[in-house]
Amino acid sequence: MSKDFLNDIIQPENLVYKKTELMTDNTLSYCPGCGHGTAHRIIMEVIEELGLAEDTIGVAPVGCSVLAYDFMNIDMQQAAHGRAPAVATGIKRCFPDKIVFTYQGDGDLAAIGTAETIHAVNRGENFVIIFVNNGIYGMTGGQMAPTTLPGMKSSTSPYGRDVDMMGAPLKITELMAQLPGAYFVTRQAVHTPAHVRKTKKALKMAFKNQMEKKGGISFIEIVSNCNSGWKMSPVQANQWMVENMFPFYPLGDIKVDSELINKECLTVDLKGQ
Amino acid sequence: MGELKLMKGNEAIAEAAIREGVDAYFGYPITPQSEVIEYLMAEKPHERTGMVVLQAESEVAAINMVYGAAGAGKKVMTSSSSPGISLKMEGVSYMAGAELPAVLLNVVRGGPGLGTIQPSQADYFQAVKGGGHGDYKMIVLAPASVQEMADFVELSFDLAFKYLTPVMILSDGVIGQMMEKVEVKEHKPRMTDEELIKRSPWATVGKPKERERNVISSLNLDSHIQEEHNHKLIAKYKEIQEKEVRCEFIDCEDAEYVIVAYGSSARIAQKSLQLLKEKGIKAGLIRPITLFPFPKKEINEIAAKVKGILSVEMNTGQMIEDVKLAVEGKVPVSHYGRFGGVIHSPQEVADALDQKIKGGFKDE
């Protein structure tokens, strides 16, 4: 194809989709089929659409998304493992008018950072926590996470998670929803275009809550996959997620405008599926 | 002249922080330094200067709040005592790696473990040899009076921002809990956002279109880049060693023996000098004010003129290693100190030196 031909096509009137400027041109380090890339993109789109790019500071965790700052074209801080909510607290308390968010995985947020997470939420810090839950430690090679499902195999539960030995998976999002400092709590996914749109809507609400200084944390869990860690193809991983993760981690809003709207999810049997 | 007050070391440092225009303090209670956060909470610095004071859920959270605020260019500090400082070491290592300025106070108590709440200097190694993981150092200042507790706030922040490094004020239960006359400085206004951006263009305060994004991180997946970063840090530590040594000499001119002691041990040893004079022993005192950078050259020069050097520390012998490195074998170096929260008396220090001299002052 000649270059001239391409130039004919690349015209403003032919534009149907444009990558947000808030994503860098760096190649994503995530595995093909992973949900992180999509999650990154829609967060950046929301920040761009709300006109917050110049006022936002993001906090990246330890985990696969440790390099989020390579992809998100905004000011970012990289936090120690689990400490993102404390780092975000430090920033937000000093700059109450700036927009702050953390982006954390399940090992980071629900294991090593449990205390920082609970207390940031309980203080009602006015920032957004985005919690990507794929039931496994991805970056270190597929070890069991607090969110790993009963019977689910990982490199540190090679015969499946034994609930008697390791306890049940931790539904930290439901725990967070019960704290008075949580203003908006929802669980979403990004494996289909429809889910992506819903998640983006939730993100927009979360960032708007922060802009409007509605009292408290907006907490968005994104149930995602880890096809490498789960040792599946991307398609299989998404199917497995729908069939196994969603029943245990049901999608939908849990708390909106400080009000628990899904009380049922708080009473489900935490041990069973 | 500023206002004269009678204050505990822990209170003086808190008041000095407010007057220095510190933007934020994040802390967690632990004896013997809880007066720092108690004083700040009672003073409502938010109303006085807009300073943020927050009690965190743990020392780990507190140091990471410091990390976040420091990454946003703010003048921020924390304080704790030994067991809490161990917890903070993770954050200190990250700040050293990410080259963030911050000030932390350690009001040292006896250890290891939960140890005792009584004064000690057992955290010397932790403070000057790293403490956290990785190849790093931090500037360590050792106040010997309540006045220095107050004065070192300004000095620490100046050094922290000059070299982009965490700075530790290594105090102990004596200096933290004792009251002395202290002159507190006039209020300095806190920096405006514009001033902050000018001073710290690297700070994450939101990315304007015209500049590249700012990233605060200590991560380098490429080992060659990490090595380069380590080279940069080493060069910085070398410059600090060359330019920032501070120490005090007392009666060293015609001394035959010299005591090296910092912080409260230096105060105690100062009194010992009088007692030694009564015994007819000509003794002097070198008081390192910076423990990193350590006054190597200064001690080396004095070593050439004396018969022996006694390192007096409230621990089982830590700084003596640095004293020996500085002395380069020129004269014998020995150690004396009570520990575990027991404070040596001026008399004990004087007797120890006297006994060692009578025994021929041997290297230890």
Add this chain to the structure above:
Amino acid sequence: MTEEIIIAGFGGQGVLSMGKILAYSGIMQDQEVSWMPSYGPEMRGGTANVTVILSDERIGSPVLTEFDTAIILNQQSMDKFERTVKPGGYLLYDPNGITRHPERTDINIFKIEGAKQAAEMGNTKIFNMVVLGAYLKMRPIVKLENVILGLKKSLPERYHSLIPLNEAAINNGMNNISEVQAT
């Protein structure tokens, strides 16, 4: 001039605040001062002591094992600190609750019925001020006017109405101190 003092008694007797007022008084007459408590879980009922140094020169060690003056307010403190007074030094004590009185013959010993005097004045809280008054009589190194200034500095403003009462207590102590002849 340097005066090295240990004040020792039960927590709750006002040991630490007496030391603080003394230290503030020293500042009022341009002296160097230090106040070093034995800190820890020594609230009401436990033992508490504080080392106060007033000096015209820079103060070396704030921690001492020998003192010019010991102010002793309970038996445990008597057992611990009687022997720490320098020969020729001073010991002031309240005999209330003391079962073994001081025995040294090489120091000056005084007593003040602080608890009794305070009770007679109708306010046991000013006990420590009675003792302070006795000390000032025994060791007139700080002027009364500077003590009053020190009191003003160390008391929160809302308690300044109590200063006359404190002054009366100090005067009471000054009038009721008596020297003990060693036997």
